[in-house]
Amino acid sequence: MSSERLLVRAATLADGTRADLLVEGGRIAERGTGLSAGGATVVDADGLLALPGLVDLHTHLREPGFEQSETVLTGSRAAAAGGYTAVFPMANVMPVADSAGVVEQVMTLGDAAGFVRVQPIGAVTQGLEGKRLSEIGAMADSRAHVRVFSDDGKCVHDSLLMRRALEYVKTFGGVIAQHAQDPRLTENAQMNESALSSELGLAGWPAVAEESIIARDVLLAEHVGSRLHICHLSTAGSVDVVRWAKARGIAVTAEVTPHHLLLTEELVRGYDARYKVNPPLRREEDVLAVREGLADGTIDIVATDHAPHPLEAKDCEWDHAAFGMVGLESALSVVQEAVVETGLLSWQDVARVMSTAPATIGRLHGFGHELLAGAPAEFTLYDPSARSRFTVDRLAGKSVNSPYLDVTLPGAVAWTVHDGYATVRDGIVADSEDVARRARAAKESAHG
Ligand SMILES: NC(=O)N[C@@H](CC(=O)O)C(=O)O
Ligand SMILES: [Zn+2]
Numbered sequence: 001m002s003s004e005r006l007l008v009r010a011a012t013l014a015d016g017t018r019a020d021l022l023v024e025g026g027r028i029a030e031r032g033t034g035l036s037a038g039g040a041t042v043v044d045a046d047g048l049l050a051l052p053g054l055v056d057l058h059t060h061l062r063e064p065g066f067e068q069s070e071t072v073l074t075g076s077r078a079a080a081a082g083g084y085t086a087v088f089p090m091a092n093v094m095p096v097a098d099s100a101g102v103v104e105q106v107m108t109l110g111d112a113a114g115f116v117r118v119q120p121i122g123a124v125t126q127g128l129e130g131k132r133l134s135e136i137g138a139m140a141d142s143r144a145h146v147r148v149f150s151d152d153g154k155c156v157h158d159s160l161l162m163r164r165a166l167e168y169v170k171t172f173g174g175v176i177a178q179h180a181q182d183p184r185l186t187e188n189a190q191m192n193e194s195a196l197s198s199e200l201g202l203a204g205w206p207a208v209a210e211e212s213i214i215a216r217d218v219l220l221a222e223h224v225g226s227r228l229h230i231c232h233l234s235t236a237g238s239v240d241v242v243r244w245a246k247a248r249g250i251a252v253t254a255e256v257t258p259h260h261l262l263l264t265e266e267l268v269r270g271y272d273a274r275y276k277v278n279p280p281l282r283r284e285e286d287v288l289a290v291r292e293g294l295a296d297g298t299i300d301i302v303a304t305d306h307a308p309h310p311l312e313a314k315d316c317e318w319d320h321a322a323f324g325m326v327g328l329e330s331a332l333s334v335v336q337e338a339v340v341e342t343g344l345l346s347w348q349d350v351a352r353v354m355s356t357a358p359a360t361i362g363r364l365h366g367f368g369h370e371l372l373a374g375a376p377a378e379f380t381l382y383d384p385s386a387r388s389r390f391t392v393d394r395l396a397g398k399s400v401n402s403p404y405l406d407v408t409l410p411g412a413v414a415w416t417v418h419d420g421y422a423t424v425r426d427g428i429v430a431d432s433e434d435v436a437r438r439a440r441a442a443k444e445s446a447h448g
């Protein structure tokens with residue numbers, strides 16, 4: 001039961017070559033051409049792209065505490081539907097993931113669900129309050145082996161605390177992932193600060209509120225000699241600051257979300273809160289600049305910032321609506337539309353920015369990213385030639401706050417294979433009970 005045998009026939013790899021992949025015992029047992037099935041389930045991958053399992057460095061799974069929005073299980077299903085095989089859930093849950101107990105609990109829930117690897121992120125400060133450092137060392141040493149720390153949802157605004165956090169994680173090679181938002185410059189802010197925000201009468205969120213924190217933090221990272229990661233970078237100025245920092249040799253990495261690669265503030269005109277997100281959708285110039293930054297390597301990765309919210313938190317007046325949009329299920333399609341079809345990134349680049357690089361930044365250990373014989377079977381089979389209206393049945397998580405509903409997008413995930421097992425087959429997400437049962441069996445066989 002635990003080790004499914006699959007023969008993936010004639011898949012196109014990211015480099016354009018074609019190969020058969022024989023999956024057995026949780027690994028890619030063989031890679032070649034004309035492999036014989038020998039009783040394995042044959043997957044006709046003609047026309048499908050085989051990408052290493054996608055890794056999301058920025059996900060909100062909402063459990064414990066906000067299970068009406070998402071659970072570790074439902075978010076894991078959303079991830080599998082999008083071609084992901086590993087996610088890093090953020091710490092803004094209740095109780096906050098600021099202790100070994102909570103990060104271990106989240107990891108345990110992820111292991112039990114079995115759809116993806118769930119690698120928790122720990123909070124930088126206790127209760128995300130920005131006052132005292134959390135138990136960073138205890139989380140790092142725990143069974144959850146935390147390497148990424150973030151107060152995401154809130155900015156670590158106190159410069160001294162930020163410095164101390166960078167110093168602390170340096171001792172074990174961790175990284176601080178900063179939600180760069182000056183709280184004073186964005187008090188009650190509702191959308192990007194621009195001519196449009198004045199026109200719409202919504203309080204503006206200036207680019208400088210993001211850029212000034214990034215500028216401070218790259219200098220702190222340089223001073224301390226530690227690693228800094230910038231969450232959901234969204235402005236042209238931020239790209240410039242990170243470009244400058246990298247040229248200076250500072251150990252900074254940065255992410256952009258799919259929505260900041262595709263959508264602009266113009267969407268706010270209709271006051272539909274599905275477009276309300278933190279950081280806000282920016283100007284066309286910013287969208288072009290973050291695409292360029294991703295293409296030239298200034299921005300290292302694409303991360304979804306999958307932020308599920310229940311209907312009542314979105315189906316209300318703009319000012320009262322929650323910030324955030326779901327993104328796991330649509331990420332690859334949006335990336336295809338925004339940067340592959342515009343000629344900026346190759347599929348090999350996509351494999352890097354959505355799988356290899358996030359795994360490296362997050363220090364995800366024992367995870368295979370080359371689809372080679374002997375590697376763990378972690379991959380997705382994607383049909384880039386598909387084109388369809390993105391409908392609510394594509395959303396496998398609990399919440400439906402997607403900005404893409406009824407939008408035509410390219411691409412479709414056909415199969416996702418995690419730990420040698422198909423979590424998505426022929427576009428259908430596997431049964432939760434089956435996946436949980438097989439995860440238990442795999443665990444038992446691993447323990448002898
Ligand atoms: N991105 C969002 O708009 N919301 C996130 C928080 C965050 O990522 O800052 C959330 O937790 O809902
Ligand atoms: Zn954030």
Ligand SMILES: [Zn+2]
Pocket residue numbers: 058060090152153305307
């Ligand atoms: Zn977030």
